[in-house]
Amino acid sequence: MLKQTTYDSPLGQMTLLADDAGLYGVWFDGQAYFGGTFDLTTIASGDNAVLQAATAWMTAYFNGHEGQRPALHFSGTPYRQAVQQALCDIPRGQVATYQQLADRLEKFLGHKTAARAIGGAVGHNPLSVIVPCHRVVGSDGSMTGYAGGLWRKQALLELEGASDQVKL
Structure with missing residues (x-):
C-alpha cells in the first residue's frame, strides 16, 4: 500500500x-x-x-554522508529507468555531462542515444536527491536545468563539494 x-x-x-x-x-x-x-x-x-x-x-x-540508498522503484519507460540507474552511478562530489551519460547508456543499451533524450529523462527523475540528477551538467560544465530549481541544484553541488566542477 x-x-x-x-x-x-x-x-x-x-x-x-x-x-x-x-x-x-x-x-x-x-x-x-x-x-x-x-x-x-x-x-x-x-x-x-x-x-x-x-x-x-x-x-x-x-549532514554530509551518503550511505546505501533505500530500496527504489525506478519508474517510467525502460529508457527512463536505465537513465535513473545511470544517475545512481555518478559518485557524490562528481558531475557528469548529458553526453557522458548518453555514451554510458549507449554501451548498456546497445544503441545510440542523444544527450537531449538524456536531458528529458533526467528532468523527469521522480527520485530527487536520492537519484542524483543534480549531478548532471551541460557539455561545457555549465549549470543546466533542475526540476527543483537551479538554486537548489547549486546548493546540492556545494554540499557535495562539486561546485568547483561547474560553471556558475
Whole structure:
C-alpha cells in the first residue's frame, strides 16, 4: 500500500512516496513534475520501513554522508529507468555531462542515444536527491536545468563539494 510523508530538508519541504518494497518518489514541494504520475491527493500520509530508511538517508545526506540508498522503484519507460540507474552511478562530489551519460547508456543499451533524450529523462527523475540528477551538467560544465530549481541544484553541488566542477 502506498504511503507518503514529508521531510523538512534544508532546501525546503519534500514529499516522499513509497510502498513496503521501495521508494517511488522524492519531490521538493512545488518543483516541476511534482508527484510524477501519482495523484498524491488520493494517497494517505503514513509511515513504513522504506519511508523511515529514506528519511534517515536524507538526514545523513544533508549532514554530509551518503550511505546505501533505500530500496527504489525506478519508474517510467525502460529508457527512463536505465537513465535513473545511470544517475545512481555518478559518485557524490562528481558531475557528469548529458553526453557522458548518453555514451554510458549507449554501451548498456546497445544503441545510440542523444544527450537531449538524456536531458528529458533526467528532468523527469521522480527520485530527487536520492537519484542524483543534480549531478548532471551541460557539455561545457555549465549549470543546466533542475526540476527543483537551479538554486537548489547549486546548493546540492556545494554540499557535495562539486561546485568547483561547474560553471556558475
